[in-house]
Amino acid sequence: MEIISVSDLKIGMFVAEPDCPWTAFPFIFQGFVVTSPEQIALFRQKCRFVSIDRSRSLNEHYAAPRHERDLPLHAAPITGQRIEESSGKGELFSANEKERRNLRRRRFLDFLHSQDDNEQACQLSRELADVEPRYDQLTTALQHAFETLSEGRDVDLLTVREGLRDISASLQRNPDAVMWLLRLKQRDEYSFDHAMDVAVNMLLVGTHIGWRDMRLLDLGMTGLLQDIGKIELPLELLRKKTDLTEAERRLVHSHVASSMEILMAHSTLSNDVVLAVARHHERWDGSGYPRGLKFEQIGMAAEIAGIADSFCAMQKDKPYRSALGHQEALEELHNLRGKKFNPTLMEQFVQCVGLYPIGTLVELSNGEVGVVILQNRVQRSRPRVVVMLDADKQQVSSYRVIDLREPAHAGLRVAKALPYNAYGLAANDYYLG
Known part of the structure; x- marks a missing residue:
């Protein structure tokens, strides 16, 4: 926790505790991210200091609870033969x-x-x-x-x-x-x-x-x-x-x-x-x-x-x-x-x-499709993604990890989140056969 003056309170900061009782405020929640100037004005009226939690704050006010090494994930090739889809009839899955x-x-x-x-x-x-x-x-x-x-x-x-x-x-x-x-x-x-x-x-x-x-x-x-x-x-x-x-x-x-x-x-x-x-x-x-x-x-x-x-x-x-x-x-x-x-x-x-929580299927701006495997805690719109389909929507043969925060991928972004069954991926559970 970090104690700051209410004069330094900004939109995007998570207020964990004021220096006066929460009952002095009309807020429903005790602890939340500040989203409006009106909320800041109320804090400035009622108290002098607040405790903020950087790990739950947003954008430039965020700070990780512990140091993270910003290294790329290793891709792991898939071994073994591709699994054929079931041809059984009369039930959803054999x-x-x-x-x-x-x-x-x-x-x-x-x-x-x-x-x-x-x-x-x-x-x-x-x-x-x-x-x-x-x-x-x-x-x-x-x-x-x-x-x-x-x-x-x-x-x-x-x-x-x-x-x-x-x-x-x-x-x-x-x-x-x-x-x-x-x-x-x-x-x-x-x-x-x-x-x-x-x-x-x-x-x-x-x-x-x-x-x-x-x-x-x-x-x-x-x-x-x-x-x-x-x-x-x-x-x-x-x-x-x-x-x-x-x-x-x-x-x-x-x-x-x-x-x-x-x-x-x-x-x-x-x-x-x-x-x-x-x-x-x-x-x-x-x-x-x-x-x-x-x-x-x-x-x-x-x-x-x-x-x-x-x-x-x-x-x-x-x-x-x-x-x-x-x-x-x-x-x-x-x-x-x-x-x-x-x-x-x-x-x-x-x-x-959040926008792209872990497990979300996404389409990238280059047409490739993948699943979010790690959220980026600082830039939520730039997660780490495992590519499942290439730009032609064909299944790839091995895991390839893209960290959208890396400079090498600066021109790439998430174009949109997809339904769980987009491009027939539900049949393979996304996770490559």
Whole structure:
């Protein structure tokens, strides 16, 4: 932390603590990035000094928490033959294809671990090694919970909560590791993958705004369980491609009540989780359901759940729309601030998830396509990218890493973020066969 005079406070600095109580301010959050002259004026009215966190500040006000060597990552060639796509019919993926996909994912994880000449990459590798078995334990426990609940049987959610505790701790140390595992260990099951996506994004936001301990764990549990009531809806209704009738829409909305009924039977869940699940489809302008609540009536946990749920859903193929890229989804969601979503919370969400987070598929200005493997903490728009397709959109034969911050790549930039399935890459999980 660094203590500065309020006269030196600038837009882009992260204020961790003022020298007077936070209650003296009308701000919702205790700790945030300054984004307007009005916020600076308020600090200058109320106090003389503030503590700022350079590691959470933006642009020229950012400073790394520890020294980083700015060295390029080594590219690692792929060994072995290219894996042919499954020709099996009648199911999405054959057993052999799932095994082969897991091998490709494992190979890419091993590649990430092999990056050892850059401090940020070393930190990521160490965190991946620590959290991967814990992540696997959580997904196994969650899968068991989903299956048990779908059979109408009681389930102990304590194992799931303990798994979330490990994930939450990892996100606070190095959020990139869990985000990589989220990309690399998808199970090709929409409801399960979506629950994990939402929970991790909610934990990210909660950590960003300063939530800790039980409050943060409850936020993660809300993300995992908010749509559990959909297990009681007909599968054909969830897959319907045409507009829903009014009766069908009411039936879909009923999943909130079903979720409540399921969750209230579990004494190990806090009331805060149940309440957030009940309200995560409510919207800032009162247009949500089931009660049409608005503004502060909704509650911050439910508001975070609504934003994360919408954001993650936009990036997945749905029966009625194709997946959006990370940037497109963020822009669409940001345009709804002050309407569907709390504008202040939306600004924090945008700051938290960033432009090109790790695992984002991007197209470069030279036409090549790759996946972001490390964020640039100083220049967020210039990440490190592993090239997957050449300029003609043909798959490359080995890993080639481009660090957009290096002088050699000064003329290259990210042209746009892409949906996860752009150019057919979803079939190969991006990670080269």
